[in-house]
Amino acid sequence: MIEKAQYQLSRRAALTAAIGVAAISTPERPTFAAADQGLALVLNSASASFSVIDVASRKLIRTTPVLREPHHWALLPDQSALLVGDTSANTLFHLNPNTGEIVQRTPMSDPYQLWFGPGGRHLVVTALAVEHVDIYDGKTLQLLKRLRLPTMPSHISFAPDGNTVFVSLQSNGRLVGIDLRTLTTSWQVSVGKAPAGVFWHDHQVLVGIMGGDYVAVTDPANGREIRRVKTGRGAHNLFYAPDGQSIYVTNRVEGSVSLLNAATLDVVRTYNVPNGPDCIAFAPDGRLWVSMRWGGRVAVLDPKTGTHETIAVGRSPHGVFLTRSPTLPGAGRPAALSLSTA
Amino acid sequence: MDPFSFAADFVQQHFLVPLLFRFDLMQWQESAYGWALFSVYGLAQVALTFAICMPLERWRPIERWPDGRAVMTDVLYTIIARAGLLPLVTFVGFYHAQAWFNGLLLDAGWLPPTLESMVPGLAGQPILAFIVYAIILDFADYWRHRFSHKVGWWYALHSLHHAQRQMTFWSDDRNHILDDLISALWFGVIALLIGISPFQFPLLVLLLRFIESLSHANVRLSFGSLGERLLISPRFHRAHHGVLAAGQRSCNYGAVLPWWDVMFGTADFARGFVRTGDPSAEEAMATGSYVAQQQAGLRRMSSMLRHRRERARQA
Numbered sequence: 115m116i117e118k119a120q121y122q123l124s125r126r127a128a129l130t131a132a133i134g135v136a137a138i139s140t141p142e143r144p145t146f147a148a149a150d151q152g153l154a155l156v157l158n159s160a161s162a163s164f165s166v167i168d169v170a171s172r173k174l175i176r177t178t179p180v181l182r183e184p185h186h187w188a189l190l191p192d193q194s195a196l197l198v199g200d201t202s203a204n205t206l207f208h209l210n211p212n213t214g215e216i217v218q219r220t221p222m223s224d225p226y227q228l229w230f231g232p233g234g235r236h237l238v239v240t241a242l243a244v245e246h247v248d249i250y251d252g253k254t255l256q257l258l259k260r261l262r263l264p265t266m267p268s269h270i271s272f273a274p275d276g277n278t279v280f281v282s283l284q285s286n287g288r289l290v291g292i293d294l295r296t297l298t299t300s301w302q303v304s305v306g307k308a309p310a311g312v313f314w315h316d317h318q319v320l321v322g323i324m325g326g327d328y329v330a331v332t333d334p335a336n337g338r339e340i341r342r343v344k345t346g347r348g349a350h351n352l353f354y355a356p357d358g359q360s361i362y363v364t365n366r367v368e369g370s371v372s373l374l375n376a377a378t379l380d381v382v383r384t385y386n387v388p389n390g391p392d393c394i395a396f397a398p399d400g401r402l403w404v405s406m407r408w409g410g411r412v413a414v415l416d417p418k419t420g421t422h423e424t425i426a427v428g429r430s431p432h433g434v435f436l437t438r439s440p441t442l443p444g445a446g447r448p449a450a451l452s453l454s455t456a
Numbered sequence: 457m458d459p460f461s462f463a464a465d466f467v468q469q470h471f472l473v474p475l476l477f478r479f480d481l482m483q484w485q486e487s488a489y490g491w492a493l494f495s496v497y498g499l500a501q502v503a504l505t506f507a508i509c510m511p512l513e514r515w516r517p518i519e520r521w522p523d524g525r526a527v528m529t530d531v532l533y534t535i536i537a538r539a540g541l542l543p544l545v546t547f548v549g550f551y552h553a554q555a556w557f558n559g560l561l562l563d564a565g566w567l568p569p570t571l572e573s574m575v576p577g578l579a580g581q582p583i584l585a586f587i588v589y590a591i592i593l594d595f596a597d598y599w600r601h602r603f604s605h606k607v608g609w610w611y612a613l614h615s616l617h618h619a620q621r622q623m624t625f626w627s628d629d630r631n632h633i634l635d636d637l638i639s640a641l642w643f644g645v646i647a648l649l650i651g652i653s654p655f656q657f658p659l660l661v662l663l664l665r666f667i668e669s670l671s672h673a674n675v676r677l678s679f680g681s682l683g684e685r686l687l688i689s690p691r692f693h694r695a696h697h698g699v700l701a702a703g704q705r706s707c708n709y710g711a712v713l714p715w716w717d718v719m720f721g722t723a724d725f726a727r728g729f730v731r732t733g734d735p736s737a738e739e740a741m742a743t744g745s746y747v748a749q750q751q752a753g754l755r756r757m758s759s760m761l762r763h764r765r766e767r768a769r770q771a
């Protein structure tokens with residue numbers, strides 16, 4: 115039965131591959147004209163749609179329907195398509211990464227977080243509701259392995275060598291290390307209540323502890339906690355600043371964004387961003403676009419002044435993608451470690 | 457931003473998330489938001505129905521009663537059903553059922569279906585897809601309702617809904633909790649197969665639920681010869697609640713669309729504004745408290761099952 119299942123899933127994955135993932139190029143972002151600020155795509159997880167906003171004017175251009183529940187996105191390694199996971203529709207939308215137009219839909223099991231590993235070797239997809247982690251071949255998108263983890267697998271980060279992926283398990287407070295050479299779990303340890311964002315940084319794995327008020331700094335060899343960095347209640351997700359010298363942490367419950375010195379992990383500044391801040395994308399003008407999960411808005415934060423304006427989008431906005439972003443959040447520091455984001 | 461989302465965001469931000477954080481349940485924050493939306497829409501449905509139906513009932517009542525104590529129990533049913541515990545249980549239960557069902561299918565190598573994957577023309581047409589889904593749900597509700605009258609022990613529970621002699625727009629949610637549970641399972645299966653979230657089209661859902669409540673209103677209102685064949689009116693549905701229609705030989709089972717009654721020969725457009733109630737139900741079902749009504753429903757169901765067993769033994 116398992117073999118049959120894998121075969122059937124592989125057939126579907128092969129169909130997915132037919133859309134063209136053949137060329138895996140370097141993850142560097144292209145350069146754009148300074149005046150071209152591009153578009154922002156905000157995934158409205160409780161409105162079954164995504165909002166397309168002109169970054170320069172902050173005007174909503176259109177709202178595009180998907181099927182059920184879009185949460186996160188990943189850019190194909192050759193950056194030819196933006197993949198948007200629609201979880202309860204079990205569908206992957208393929209978008210033009212410059213215009214945000216839907217090009218194609220393909221089936222995929224409960225795609226919540228999705229990331230391509232270094233070099234595009236693997237695509238790892240967590241299914242938060244159905245509770246498994248799928249590991250695909252990054253080039254062919256053939257399903258290699260399904261690991262059942264009945265503990266709400268959520269966020270993902272890769273080791274720079276691409277041999278290990280780290281996944282937070284929200285319902286049992288654990289972090290799991292998965293060996294991508296053997297496709298088996300290497301270890302699974304407790305890291306704190308409702309762990310969320312996972313983030314490789316300087317030979318350590320940082321984990322946002324959403325049920326607490328800190329980021330756990332752990333040893334990638336075994337997941338053991340080395341130290342804690344207090345940020346704010348509901349510490350959630352982590353992102354490198356475009357210059358790689360700082361790390362931003364969203365604090366879901368407190369309604370703030372902490373700025374950490376990347377060298378020391380000291381909190382150097384805290385920005386007030388209410389209504390459950392979650393994902394961050396960086397605009398060419400240096401501003402941060404932050405989704406406000408319980409505000410139906412996206413905040414545009416000026417890190418210099420600490421002020422922000424907001425733009426109305428759909429319900430429970432989650433992933434944010436900027437077509438002209440100078441960096442890919444989650445792509446590592448400063449050279450690319452991973453080719454996608456969430 | 458629409459006012460429902462604003463209210464749900466407020467409830468989530470200021471009440472639910474702090475509570476979840478306090479009790480180490482932050483992994484349920486997204487489900488909590490779903491429940492907040494569910495409850496906000498439920499309250500909005502109650503408010504809209506009240507704002508329109510109350511003046512209508514005062515304007516052209518079919519019946520006047522010396523006191524409205526029996527109606528007050530129905531108000532409690534409505535609050536519980538639309539904004540209270542029931543949506544929470546349904547929501548959490550459905551989340552787990554959906555995860556289990558999808559996991560089962562995925563492990564067997566199949567992707568769970570959606571209405572749009574079965575009818576590809578509906579993809580990219582969310583409003584049309586939702587209308588098709590609503591029609592399918594209404595069709596399913598017709599058959600659920602017909603079976604609830606046909607199967608003896610099930611009608612023993614459902615008779616709680618029919619026992620009300622002072623029927624008003626509040627009576628729509630007057631159901632035995634086991635009857636509600638069966639309905640939740642019934643619709644849950646359909647939602648698992650082709651479900652579309654009601655949050656995508658809150659105004660359409662609001663309209664559908666309003667029609668259901670209005671159909672129970674104590675108002676002398678008909679939609680005319682043609683209108684009554686398109687949408688269910690208070691006059692049409694009142695015939696279903698008539699004292700002569702209680703039990704297994706009823707008519708007009710539809711909830712929103714009378715099409716299914718016409719199609720399957722159970723429509724009766726001739727009856728006027730009849731008296732309502734179920735003479736076979738014990739008095740506690742009509743005028744008892746919420747708890748007394750629930751207990752009476754259970755008594756009637758167990759009595760029905762006992763008689764069935766005895767009949768089977770004698771046969």
